[in-house]
Structures are given as C-alpha cells and as structure tokens.
Amino acid sequence: MSESYPEDIVTCAMQPIIDLDIPLVLRSSIERHGRDLMELAVGLLNAGMDEQHIRPVIKQACSSYRDELISAILGLREHHEKQ
Amino acid sequence: MKNNKQLDDEEGRLAALRRYDVLDTAPEEPFEKLTELVRSVLGVPIAAVSLIDAERQWFKSIAGLVACETSREISFCTHTIKQRQPMVISDATLDMRFAKNPLVAGDPRIRSYLGIPLETPDGYNIGALCAIDFKPRSFSDNEINILSSFAKLVLNELELRQIAMSDALTGTMTRRAWIDCAVKEFARSRRYGSDASIIIFDIDHFKAVNDVHGHPAGDAVLKTLAQRCIGVLRDSDMFGRIGGEEFAVLLPATNAQGARDLAERLRKRFADEPVDVHVQALHVTASFGICGLNGSIDGVAAWLAAADKHLYAAKQNGRNCCEGGEKQIIGICA
Numbered sequence: 001m002s003e004s005y006p007e008d009i010v011t012c013a014m015q016p017i018i019d020l021d022i023p024l025v026l027r028s029s030i031e032r033h034g035r036d037l038m039e040l041a042v043g044l045l046n047a048g049m050d051e052q053h054i055r056p057v058i059k060q061a062c063s064s065y066r067d068e069l070i071s072a073i074l075g076l077r078e079h080h081e082k083q
Numbered sequence: 084m085k086n087n088k089q090l091d092d093e094e095g096r097l098a099a100l101r102r103y104d105v106l107d108t109a110p111e112e113p114f115e116k117l118t119e120l121v122r123s124v125l126g127v128p129i130a131a132v133s134l135i136d137a138e139r140q141w142f143k144s145i146a147g148l149v150a151c152e153t154s155r156e157i158s159f160c161t162h163t164i165k166q167r168q169p170m171v172i173s174d175a176t177l178d179m180r181f182a183k184n185p186l187v188a189g190d191p192r193i194r195s196y197l198g199i200p201l202e203t204p205d206g207y208n209i210g211a212l213c214a215i216d217f218k219p220r221s222f223s224d225n226e227i228n229i230l231s232s233f234a235k236l237v238l239n240e241l242e243l244r245q246i247a248m249s250d251a252l253t254g255t256m257t258r259r260a261w262i263d264c265a266v267k268e269f270a271r272s273r274r275y276g277s278d279a280s281i282i283i284f285d286i287d288h289f290k291a292v293n294d295v296h297g298h299p300a301g302d303a304v305l306k307t308l309a310q311r312c313i314g315v316l317r318d319s320d321m322f323g324r325i326g327g328e329e330f331a332v333l334l335p336a337t338n339a340q341g342a343r344d345l346a347e348r349l350r351k352r353f354a355d356e357p358v359d360v361h362v363q364a365l366h367v368t369a370s371f372g373i374c375g376l377n378g379s380i381d382g383v384a385a386w387l388a389a390a391d392k393h394l395y396a397a398k399q400n401g402r403n404c405c406e407g408g409e410k411q412i413i414g415i416c417a
Contacts, residue, residue, distance in 0.1 A: 025246060025251045026243070026246060029239060029242060029243050029246060032239060033236070033239045036232060036235040036236055036239060037236070039228075039232045039235070040229065040232035040233065040236070043225060043228045043229045043232050044124070044229060046225050046228070047223070047225035047226065047229060048225075049124075057120055057124060060116055060120055061116070061117065061120060061233075061236055063116070064112070064113040064114075064116040064117055064236070064240065065113065065236065065239060065240060065243070067112060067113045068113045068240045068243050068244065069243060071244075071247065072243045072244065072246060072247035073247075075247040075248070075257065075259065076246075076247055076251075076257075078259065079250065079257040079258065079259065082258060082326070083250075083324075083326075083327050
C-alpha cells in the first residue's frame with residue numbers, strides 16, 4: 001500500500017515528459033530518471049514525509065529535469081537538421 | 084567499468100569533468116531548483132552542486148550562500164570525491180581535517196556537512212552534491228539516501244546535457260558543442276599565451292560512397308573514421324562533427340607543427356586502412372586543413388575559417404593531403 005502512492009506521484013510528475021516527442025537517444029535517460037525519482041519518493045516516505053509534502057518535491061524535481069530535456073531535444077533537432 | 088582506479092586518476096577525472104562543459108557557465112534554473120529542494124527537504128541552510136576543478140571548487144549552483152568558487156584546498160567536497168561513499172561530518176570542529184579550515188574557523192562557520200560524490204557513468208567523481216549546516220548535527224540513513232537520490236538527479240541532468248552535445252552516429256561533439264568548447268579554449272589560450280591548433284578534415288568523395296554503396300555504408304565510414312581519430316586523440320582534445328562529413332579537432336597546448344604531424348598521421352591511417360562495410364573493404368581518404376593559433380586570429384570563427392581555407396587548398400591539390408600548419412604558413416592564417 002505504502003509503495004503504491006510513490007509510484008502514483010512519480011507517474012503524475014512524469015506525465016508532461018511522457019507526452020513529449022522523445023528522440024530514441026534520450027529514452028534511456030528518461031527511464032533512469034523515472035527510477036531515480038521513484039527512489040527519492042520512497043526515501044522521502046521512509047523519512048516520514050507524507051504524500052502532501054512528497055508530491056510537490058517530486059513534481060519540482062521532475063520539472064527541473066524537463067527543462068533540461070527540452071533544451072536537449074531542441075539541440076539534437078538542430079544538429080540533425082544540419083547533417 | 085567502475086573501480087577504485089578512477090579515484091586516483093586525477094587527469095582522467097579532470098578530462099571527464101571537461102567533457103560536461105559546465106565549468107564557468109551561468110547559473111541555471113534546473114540546478115537551482117534541485118539545490119533549493121535539498122535545502123528545504125533536509126532542513127539545511129546551504130546546499131550546493133560543487134564541481135572540483137584542478138585548483139578550485141566551482142559551484143554550478145549554491146543555495147543559501149553567495150559564492151562562486153573557493154580554492155580547492157579548503158573545499159570539503161575535495162575529500163568527498165576521494166571516496167565512493169557519502170562523506171558525513173557531524174561536527175567539523177572535532178575533525179582534524181577541518182577544524183582549522185578557514186570555512187570552519189571563519190565565515191561561514193561550517194559545522195556539519197553531508198556530501199555525495201557526483202559519479203559519472205565511467206566512474207569518475209567530478210564533484211559532489213552537499214548539504215551544509217552552521218550547527219553540529221548528524222545525518223540519518225534516510226537523509227543520506229535522500230541526498231544520494233538528489234545526486235543521481237543532478238547527474239541525470241548533466242548526462243542529458245552531454246547527450247545533447249554528442250552526435251548520435253559518431254559519438255563526437257555536435258557542431259554547437261564543439262564551437263562552445265572552442266570559444267572557451269580560445270579565451271584560455273589567449274589569457275595564458277599558450278599554443279592551440281585546429282585541424283579540420285573532410286572525407287573525400289563522400290557523396291559517392293553514399294550514392295554507390297548506400298547510406299548505411301556512408302554511416303559506417305563516418306563511424307569508423309571517427310573512432311580511429313578518437314583512438315589517437317588525448318582526453319583534453321576536442322573532437323566534433325561540424326558538418327555532414329566534416330570533422331574538427333581542437334588541440335590545446337599544441338603548436339601548428341604538432342597539429343600538422345598529427346593530421347599527417349591521421350591522413351595516412353585513413354588511407355592505409357580500408358573501412359569494412361558488409362563484405363567490402365572501402366578505400367576512403369580525407370583532406371586536412373590545419374591552423375595554429377596566432378596573434379592575428381581574433382576569434383573562433385576566424386580560426387575555423389583559416390583552417391577551412393587550408394582544407395579547401397588540400398581539396399584543390401588533389402585531396403588525401405594536409406595543408407597548413409607549417410611554420411611558414413602560420414603567418415597567413417588569419
């Protein structure tokens with residue numbers, strides 16, 4: 001039971017990333033990021049934090065990655081167009 | 084392959100750090116968000132992404148303190164990167180390594196510290212994510228695990244950046260990444276008056292390879308020649324695919340003659356070793372233009388243009404040859 005809501009929190013936070021058109025070369029990075037976010041969510045839960053507090057932390061951590069991901073996608077597209 | 088060998092390989096570690104091309108870049112929101120989160124989740128006044136350069140620790144992000152860098156010798160994170168495990172200091176005044184440290188004895192009067200090494204996939208600790216307090220405190224296993232998770236997120240963002248800087252086919256830098264690095268190296272060479280050179284090369288008749296043998300064969304040629312080149316370059320050299328079949332190498336601390344010698348070695352190796360494509364061996368050559376940095380070159384665009392001029396001359400002179408780089412030519416590089 002306690003492990004299901006970290007999963008739900010991470011899935012919700014990752015949704016805006018999943019919706020992006022992701023180049024193949026970046027997919028393993030996204031999978032790894034999802035796993036690391038899950039580990040963080042479980043860690044926060046184990047430290048006694050409740051869902052209400054975990055959710056914004058995971059959301060913020062994920063949005064940080066999303067900013068970087070969008071830059072990476074744009075950079076790769078630009079390079080691809082020049083080849 | 085990760086083992087403790089990388090912990091003692093300072094040259095390799097610095098090369099790994101340089102590959103991320105992050106030192107001396109402007110503050111960026113993704114990293115700021117993570118250090119702010121660390122601060123609030125762990126309840127510490129300071130959190131930082133600290134990268135350990137040769138002589139300094141430089142903060143990609145620091146929350147709770149106004150600082151850009153410190154000397155390496157007083158840095159706590161310098162100790163963190165010497166190990167694989169987190170470094171926990173509950174009271175710095177009781178630790179002989181830090182009791183007399185100016186950051187402990189004076190402002191900001193650090194008392195406790197938790198640092199997680201930022202370990203690259205190839206096993207180098209390029210820096211640390213750290214949480215710092217002004218009062219003595221212990222860090223629980225849960226808190227250590229949480230900071231370790233945040234450290235993985237920091238690495239993911241750095242890795243993402245590196246993927247974006249890499250040409251997926253050849254593994255070399257993209258044009259944009261190469262130019263960014265070249266701009267920094269140009270500035271560094273100017274500041275210290277040190278040598279630096281550019282080699283650019285273009286695969287001869289590459290269109291015919293694609294037309295006659297197909298694009299997979301063309302891709303195999305690009306990958307093979309890039310790998311041969313990587314095999315002879317130093318960690319500090321910067322290698323990028325700057326056009327379809329055009330590559331550039333920036334060689335720090337190398338004069339024009341040294342660059343010319345290297346270009347000639349590469350040219351000979353390309354010409355002597357056919358590329359295996361399916362069951363065929365394709366004979367492929369490349370033309371090279373070399374330009375050492377000299378006083379009349381005012382920027383990377385001019386430097387690249389000068390090397391390109393020599394590359395054009397190599398094409399005109401029958402291809403499969405090197406032009407530029409000789410001492411007598413340096414004077415007309417710009």
